[in-house]
Amino acid sequence: MSKDRFQGHDYYWMDELLTDEQKLIRDTVRAWVKKEVTPIIESYAQRAEFPKHLIKGLAEIGAFGPYIPTEYGGQGLDQITYGLIMQEIERGDSGIRSTASVQSSLVMYPIYKFGSEEQRRKYLPKLASGDMMGCFGLTEPDSGSDPGSMITNIRDMGDHYLLNGAKMWISNAPFADIAVVWAKNDAGKIRGIIVERGMEGFTTPETHDKWSLRASATGELVFDNVKVPKENLLPNIEGLKGPLSCLNSARYGIAWGAIGAAMDCYDSALRYSLERKQFGRPIGGFQLQQKKLAEMITEITKAQLLTWRLGVLRNEDRATPAQISMAKRNNVNMALEIAREARQIHGGMGITGEYPIMRHMMNLESVVTYEGTHDIHLLITGMDITGENAFK
Numbered sequence: 273m274s275k276d277r278f279q280g281h282d283y284y285w286m287d288e289l290l291t292d293e294q295k296l297i298r299d300t301v302r303a304w305v306k307k308e309v310t311p312i313i314e315s316y317a318q319r320a321e322f323p324k325h326l327i328k329g330l331a332e333i334g335a336f337g338p339y340i341p342t343e344y345g346g347q348g349l350d351q352i353t354y355g356l357i358m359q360e361i362e363r364g365d366s367g368i369r370s371t372a373s374v375q376s377s378l379v380m381y382p383i384y385k386f387g388s389e390e391q392r393r394k395y396l397p398k399l400a401s402g403d404m405m406g407c408f409g410l411t412e413p414d415s416g417s418d419p420g421s422m423i424t425n426i427r428d429m430g431d432h433y434l435l436n437g438a439k440m441w442i443s444n445a446p447f448a449d450i451a452v453v454w455a456k457n458d459a460g461k462i463r464g465i466i467v468e469r470g471m472e473g474f475t476t477p478e479t480h481d482k483w484s485l486r487a488s489a490t491g492e493l494v495f496d497n498v499k500v501p502k503e504n505l506l507p508n509i510e511g512l513k514g515p516l517s518c519l520n521s522a523r524y525g526i527a528w529g530a531i532g533a534a535m536d537c538y539d540s541a542l543r544y545s546l547e548r549k550q551f552g553r554p555i556g557g558f559q560l561q562q563k564k565l566a567e568m569i570t571e572i573t574k575a576q577l578l579t580w581r582l583g584v585l586r587n588e589d590r591a592t593p594a595q596i597s598m599a600k601r602n603n604v605n606m607a608l609e610i611a612r613e614a615r616q617i618h619g620g621m622g623i624t625g626e627y628p629i630m631r632h633m634m635n636l637e638s639v640v641t642y643e644g645t646h647d648i649h650l651l652i653t654g655m656d657i658t659g660e661n662a663f664k
């Protein structure tokens with residue numbers, strides 16, 4: 273890939289809304305991404321390999337559990353700072369942001385929010401330092417948008433639970449040390465349980481041949497009569513609202529992350545349009561290319577305002593799940609559209625690994641589907657404004 277000349281884009285002077293600490297952390301993560309991620313990411317994506325050596329650096333920049341209290345190893349940061357960290361990491365690659373999202377919002381958050389004090393002390397500091405990696409098992413082969421239809425189950429055997437079933441499309445599964453798994457108990461209620469690598473009957477086969485998120489490891493979680501100690505059950509949550517609460521936090525992070533991917537595509541397209549000459553002048557001088565670029569920065573600016581406001585609401589603990597759905601849906605779609613337009617501005621060069629565009633575009637095809645599809649988030653907004661449930 274050519275040299276990373278990325279500059280942030282701030283058309284409405286949004287930096288004036290950020291604190292000095294928020295800007296400092298954003299700039300630190302941006303510098304880390306420039307040094308550690310962009311020089312290597314294209315070759316890892318081409319080889320479909322997760323750059324495992326980045327885990328320590330991600331922990332050092334505070335990407336694992338930014339908003340988890342410091343007494344458990346987190347950074348104790350506010351929600352806008354968490355968003356800015358996700359934005360900068362996804363500017364590098366959605367797959368690397370995925371690893372950070374899953375670790376923070378889908379593994380550390382449920383243990384912090386719904387776990388016992390012993391579970392918090394046992395797992396959170398190691399997850400924050402990257403000495404332990406986690407994954408989140410909700411989706412199953414026959415249960416995607418409708419997670420309530422899951423069949424993975426735990427049976428109470430007196431002194432332990434017996435876990436059976438399978439999860440698929442699980443980010444980080446192939447290398448995770450633990451999995452936060454959602455399964456139905458004898459009464460048919462959804463419970464969360466922590467499964468550790470090495471437990472007999474637990475395997476994590478890798479999913480190959482993805483055209484998207486190629487630098488992220490995806491796999492299955494297979495449970496064949498796995499004996500799980502009773503103390504591994506998350507004691508303080510029951511029902512679908514458990515996993516869905518974790519998704520609120522991850523979806524919020526994705527809304528910010530998508531801005532990062534969009535900014536990278538816009539940044540590259542703007543520079544290319546000024547450097548590439550055809551018919552004797554930079555292509556950025558032609559109205560058709562200016563229309564694309566002007567619309568890109570307009571959409572990025574609207575998305576920045578949306579997420580900043582959502583961050584304020586989350587800091588005040590007032591953001592509703594439907595407000596988060598709107599931001600996830602809007603921003604990921606915005607980023608995908610910008611990636612497609614940026615690809616065209618780069619002409620033939622846009623399909624090569626010389627530029628980040630095609631990689632972002634392919635990654636975003638997963639991001640628009642995971643954590644609730646584009647359609648599902650529209651239906652959540654529809655239900656919120658009409659009171660009518662169009663899912664079922």
Ligand code: TGC
Pocket residue numbers: 369370371373374408410411416417418419420443511512513514516517519520522593642643644645648652663
């Ligand atoms: P429904 O009957 O509406 O709700 C069941 C219970 O859950 C509560 N609830 C929520 N609670 C917290 N946050 C939310 N966002 C919530 N949404 C609903 C609800 O109040 C109710 O509580 P209670 O007390 O009455 O029981 O549930 P439903 O079965 O009709 O489904 C609703 C639907 C479709 C919106 C939901 O299931 C959904 O969001 N589906 C999409 C599934 C999804 O997002 N899967 C993501 C899997 S994880 C992933 O993709 C990780 S990718 C990670 C990466 O690499 O970055």
Ligand code: FAD
Pocket residue numbers: 374407408409410411415416417418440441442443444485490638641642643644645646647648651662663664
């Ligand atoms: P389906 O639910 O089968 O949907 C297929 C189509 O039908 C979609 O277009 C959908 O919008 C539409 N549809 C479904 N229901 C309705 C309805 N009621 N009305 C209208 N249209 C509808 N899951 C995890 O648990 N953990 C992970 O770490 C994780 N990581 C992932 C990583 C990747 C790379 C990918 C691709 C997925 C990951 N997922 C993970 C799974 C992801 O959350 C699901 O793919 C997603 O929720 C959609 O489920 P599905 O693929 O089964 O699609």
